[in-house]
Amino acid sequence: MTTQSSYQTLISAQQLQALIDAGQPLLLLDLSFDLANTEAGAQAYASGHLPGAHYMHLDRDLSAPKTGRNGRHPLPSREAFADRMASLGLHARTQVICYDAQGGMYGARAWWMLHWLGHAAVAVLDGGLQAWRDAGGALSSELPTPPHPSAFVPGTPLVDSISADALQRRLGRLRLIDARAAERFRGEVEPLDTKAGHIPGASNRAFAGNLNPQGRFKPAAELRAAFEPMIAPYAAADVVHQCGSGVTACHNLLAMAHAGLGLGTLYAGSWSEWSSDPTRPIATG
Template sequence: MSHPVYRTLISAAELLQLEKQHQSLLIVDCSFELADTAAGERGWRERHLPGAHYLHLDRDTCAPMTGLNGRHPLPDREWFAERMRALGLKAETQVVAYDNQGSPYAAHLWWMLRWLGHEAVAVLDGGLAAWSAAGGPLSSHEPPAPQASSFAAVSSLSPTISAEALQARLGTLRLIDARAGERFRGEVEPLDKQAGHIPGASNRFFKDNLAADGRFKPAAQLRAEIEPLLAPHGAEATVHYCGSGVTACINLLAMEHAGLAGSTLYPGSWSEWSADPRRPIARG
């Protein structure tokens, strides 16, 4: 029997059905809190989707910080592929990522797996709350260690751009900043070295992609809201960033779900950009 491949979002009802059918399914809890970096893993140990493994944002998906490479640096691609091999990922595996914070960390894993060239990855729409609301079971049992796989990264589905390349192309790209409006405008900066944004950027707060219940807005609505931000260049000339390259992935996921494919992530984001006083910044 062939199974549907989920590439952007999967509903709780769809996942409940898929669990009954799919031979190669990997569920990953990505829950995380910046203010308490152990909270996500504690929460996973207390309750998670049955069989779900846990990936820690800092430990499992990011490189060490140097002070100049941002707060959540992109790791070596092969290093991350090895992390996924340890979870048993295969080319045919359908991955479902979720978190309990409105999906930014799940969207980050979605982007990371596409960066390895793995297409069958989706975010559980609405996360743990939607799963519970649909009557999905929860478990406190740690899943057995999976058998390591021979997964190999292939051509990336997630383009990136460096700070240097981005600076050289300022004015020729559309830039979308996923941070809250007050941080974008430079009114406050609780985390990084300078306040403001990259010159020429527009602001779309990552939470603007979600409805009140924490699920993503319908694809047509997302498209109608996002398309005006892309003019005149279109999706493929659009670069997304945020504070550290994580929450921008929700904007990328929303665009992909809305049929606006092909835009790029600046992984270093504001935390890397603002660490170099020679780079231009804008406020307001």
């Protein structure tokens, strides 16, 4: 949080309610999703969502078409995503709130992508849908009124990304952090991609370690204590985050930003893109 009217990492349910009560213009985005059932998020949204929230689908709104070599959730072009946000009425000073029902893993993807468009005033609802309900927040099954499209255009990116080729050239000269579960990182199991293992030189920080048992982010000081030993002595721009398909890596990026450790760099193609090329090296263990 920078000021009462601009949240840029996390926002609590109570803080969000205060903004609503104050009449601040907001754009609420429901990013709920399930990798095993890709329509489950939309169905849950239809059953009940934060009043006024718009639903955004990971595959259709936050990803480009797959080619088989560009990963499971390739980034769309900045222009295409900016057009989608303009269709939702995004303006340069709009406070955006992203949430889901999965611990923030999909909300964090939208958070990163909006920063990628140069939009700073975007935060993830800490604890998501459950935190809103726990705070007494109401849910609605009504679709929001279609917004008036805006003239939003992308600005200078506030976050960095790296391609597979650039990452391969720099292996050993940057800090690479993999957000997948430890057993996937070690190559013991691989439920989603064709090959098991990890990118050589990567360290493992499963994104679930950012959350407490209630599904909310741990305090900034606790997150900082966990990440600092992993990233020292690298500058934030030389810390590259990846996961299976560029989604949960954004959760680690959000956690680092909330901890005051900078925004880092995303390898969006992540393991699903890296492992699709038989010429790229793979490590296990």
